Amino acid sequence: MFLDKVLAKKILKIFFFATFDALALWSAVTLYTQQAYTFLVILLIGTVLLNLTYLSEKHYPLKYIVPGTLFMLFLVVYPIFYTVYVSLTNFGTGNILSKDQVIRQLEERYYHPENATEYSYAAFINDDNGDYIVLLKDNAGNLLLGQDGEIEEIAGNDNRLLDQDQDGVIEQIDGYRLLTRKEIFKNLAELQKIKLHAQGKVIQLKNFASFTEYIPQYNYRPEDNLIVNLKNGEEYFVEEGYFVSRQGERLEPGFRFFIGADNFLRLLQDKRISGPFLRVFIWTFQWAFLSVLTTFVLGMILAILLNDKFLRFRGLYRALLVIPYSIPAFISALVWRGLFDDTVGIINKLLQAVLGSGLPWLNDPFWAKTALIIINLWLGFPYMMLICLGALQSIPEENYEAAAIDGASGWQQFRYITLPMLLVSVGPLLIASFAFNFNNFVVIYLYNRGRPAMVGAQTPAGATDILISYTYRLSFESGRGADFGLASAVTIIIFMITALITWFNFRYTGALEEVKENV
């Protein structure tokens, strides 16, 4: 019985992996035909790894680690490296495809030569699956049968052609039924998709009445790395991600290619980019610093007040004050955007009632930034309050007693006991919070999408944009088209800063050493 179970399990396992590998193989073939070689390599390595892990008894622990690790490698590690790659290319609108893809696309373009043969035609349809056959006739009366993208010469008396009423009009071919003129008109779009290949030419629908020949317009010559326009002999050379003729005519689309550090140099040297970038850069630091400072100060004051055993309603106050932290940040940010609305928001209405006029919370850089700091204070102070409450409990009461005996005032007790000890224990969390706010996309973007816009910026940069929202807008919201290369360059800079902050934090806390000892 027991043995049977083991055997059954083994069979099940082999069956599972046979299916899995079959699927992987099928995917591999697809990837190969699509020439997606990066994915192909990833797929093969992944499949081999999974098979080795689960079908052999060696490396037993791997069985537990591999599933999660594969996801992490593919969706966290690989994107990081891919970001590095993209940052070194001109990847963006107009330069999305690889060079091979562009060549293939160009080689599939055809032109209509002047002395091209024209064909009158009759179209036939298979009503079961909607396939078409076309019967072409040139001026000399020769017949051609076009089916499945191929062309075949056919004799007038071929037995596939059925002309039951003998009126010279073929009504049926191979069970395909002749289309009436009305039906042709209705299915014109479908007929236009028919491409019949014959000896380097393509025969295609020209107009309602006829098919005609097209011949390829471009040919790539790998030995010279250039594209020839077969129509007029013009040569196109590779230049900055495009094929360009001697006269400077560019073939669209362009392709992505390696441009080295150019994106980084643009950030530093191109005045129309570097100016706004620098302002975004500085504001990102100001934003993260002010966010931590304001939330920490308010959170700490509340923690000190709530830590007092003599305070009534402590539990209730604490529960109510945590509410902002419990609401998903995207909801809070959108709600605050409504409250701060220039024209209809409650805040400006209150200000109007008190001061006589509202403030430009959305359109003025200073006030927009102020609003953001207020919003983030609301979102973040409960967190600081909670960690400070935890930290306060670990400060021994004797310290205060000793200080009181020495005659220290309340302020002195705070300044020389509470604050230093608090900072020691929550310091690492403040740094982590700095790193978090440094990349706090949600609040910035949902409040005002980085606006108001900077005047004269070539890239979509706003006064409240931080680096991460800037990369988002470069990639997805630019009126001039996406610039993935530049966005990735900015991302690399964020990576480096984030790594630096974290490294500093690890050094400061000795967390890494602690981890090393305990793992």
Place this chain on the structure above:
Amino acid sequence: MYRKPTFASNLIRHLVIWLVLVFALFPVIWIISGSFNPANTLVGQKLIPEQPSWVNYRALINSPQHPFPLWMWNSIKIALITSILAVAMTSLAAYAFSRFRFRGRRNGLFVFLLIQVFPQLLAMVAIYLLFLEVQKIFPAFGLNTHRALIITYLGGAIGVNTWLMKGYLDTIPRSLEEAAYIDGASPFQAFYRIILPLARPILAVLFFLQFIGIYSEFVLARVLLSSKENLTLAVGLQTFISEQYGKRWGVFSAAALLGAIPIVLLFFLVQKHIVSGLNRGGVKG
């Protein structure tokens, strides 16, 4: 440090707290009030609506232009599937790191720790381009599919959670499994029958934290999803309100309130663990 306060200082303390309370609760109260205000505009809203009604809630549920129930369902579905799978994969990995001794174990743990230094959203451009490529070959896993989003979230969920989970598993005494081994259990049986049941509390906490995090995630969902019926609540709500605060305030308030309630409830359920986790360095997204 604390003495019995005088009446005046006591009054000041309560006043300060009350002031912050007004700041903290005003948006919440304003949203509740707005959701019951039939006028559906920000302009005429009073703190207590003159003729409270369910009109906004009804509009929210019935409008084909902004399929709020569908968005909410998408968010819950994605968060649920991701959290379950993430907890499953995390427990497996954490168990191996906690119990087995093998070559590369320490380095593996380090890699897990270092990777989480970079939040996944930093690589949003790369992830977008990745799925753009995938789409050409396997459209079922391409852009604008929930599968792509779930896979993405799974990748980001493993690192941190493995560490939290491993820390908990380390506290469960090994003698329990050793007893199971003597009775003839395989390592997997020991894990499945003995350790997992004991780890139920941390499994629940990780599940809820993960659920909250994914339900609230905005950026990656914004980048990967595009068609209206596929959006999560975070993205849907943003497209719905997009600058139309004057006109759609009432319905938006109702949506914000309904969207926040499940998470607020979950938050208070696992608050204790979030707070203890806070002091270990976690920052909620």
